[in-house]
Amino acid sequence: MISFLMRRTIPRCRAYSSQTTSELTKVEVNEKTGVAVVTLNRPPVNGLNVAALRSLEKVIGDLETNKCKGLILSSSSKNIFCAGLDLTEIYKPDQEKLKSLWTAFQDLWIKLYGASFPTTAALNGHAIAGGCVLALSCDYRVMVPNSSIGLNETELGISPTAWIIASMQNVLSKRSVELALLQGRIYKTNQALEIGLIDEIANDKDETIKKCEEFIAKYSRVQSLAFSLTKRELRGKAISELTSNRQGDLQFFVDSINNPSVQKFLEKYLQSLKSKKN
C-alpha cells in the first residue's frame, strides 16, 4: 500500500520536504494526487503529549504552506488510532507542563479543524477522548470493525469545553450530542456508524486509507479557494470563540485536572488500565 506513496517534493503539494517527518509523526505524500498520509507514531497508544501534539501541528502547518490536496490521518499502531491525551501527563501534573499540553492541543485543533484542504481520519482502531477530538476535527471518518470511539470525559469527572462540543455538533444531531456527552459514551464501530460519528466502515487499515482517498478525490473539481472560504464560513465561529477565550479555556482545563476528585479518579483509572494485563 505504502509503496506508491513518495516522500519527496511534488508538484501538487509544492515543495513538501521530509524534514517535517519526525519520529512522532510520519508524513508520506502521494506523488500523483498530492494527498498526504500522516501517521501518528507514539507507541503504545499514541498518547498525546506536548511533543506529539506539536509535531502534528507542525506537519499540518507545513501541508497548509505547501498547498496539500488532502490529508489522511492514520496511526502506526495495530489496533489503536489514538487513546487521547497522555494520562501520565495529567495525573499529578507539573503545572507548567499541564498548561503547555492544553495550549498545544488548542493550537492543533485550530489548525486541523480549520485546515483549508479536505481532511480525513483513517481510524484503524480505538479513538478515545482526545483521539476522538482529532477524528472529529477532520471532514470524514472511516473506521475498522470492533473498535471504539467517543468522548468519555464526563465519566472521568470533567466536562468538555465549548470547542470540543462544537466539533461534535458539527457531525452529530443535537440529540446524539447530548446523549454522547452527558453519558460520556464510547461507541463501538457499528453504533458509531448508526449515529453518524463515523461515515464508513472498512475491513482493515489499507481499506480505511483507500476510502479516505476516494472521499478526497470527490473534491478534485472543487476550487481550492472556494473550498477553504466555505469551510471557514462553516467553522470559523467555533474557532474565533476559542481564539478569543484561550486563557479562560486553559484555566478551565487546568482547574478541572487539578480538582482532587479528578486526580483521585485518574489514579484509579490508570491502575485499572495497568491491571488489565494481570
Ligand SMILES: CCCCCCCCCCCC/C=C/CC(=O)SCCNC(=O)CCNC(=O)[C@H](O)C(C)(C)COP(=O)(O)OP(=O)(O)OC[C@H]1O[C@@H](n2cnc3c(N)ncnc32)[C@H](O)[C@@H]1OP(=O)(O)O
Ligand atoms: C481526565 C481528562 C481530561 C480533561 C479534560 C478537561 C476538559 C475538557 C474535555 C476535553 C475533551 C478532550 C480531551 C480529552 C482528554 C483526554 O484525552 S484524557 C485521555 C482519555 N483516554 C482514555 O480514557 C483512554 C484510555 N485507554 C484505553 O481505554 C485503552 O488503553 C485503549 C482502548 C485505548 C486500548 O486498549 P488496549 O489495546 O487493551 O491497550 P491497553 O493495555 O489498555 O494500553 C496499553 C498501555 O497504554 C497505556 N495507556 C492507555 N491509554 C493511555 C493514555 N491515554 N495515556 C497514557 N497511557 C495510556 C496503558 O496504561 C497501558 O500501559 P502499560 O503497557 O500497562 O504500561
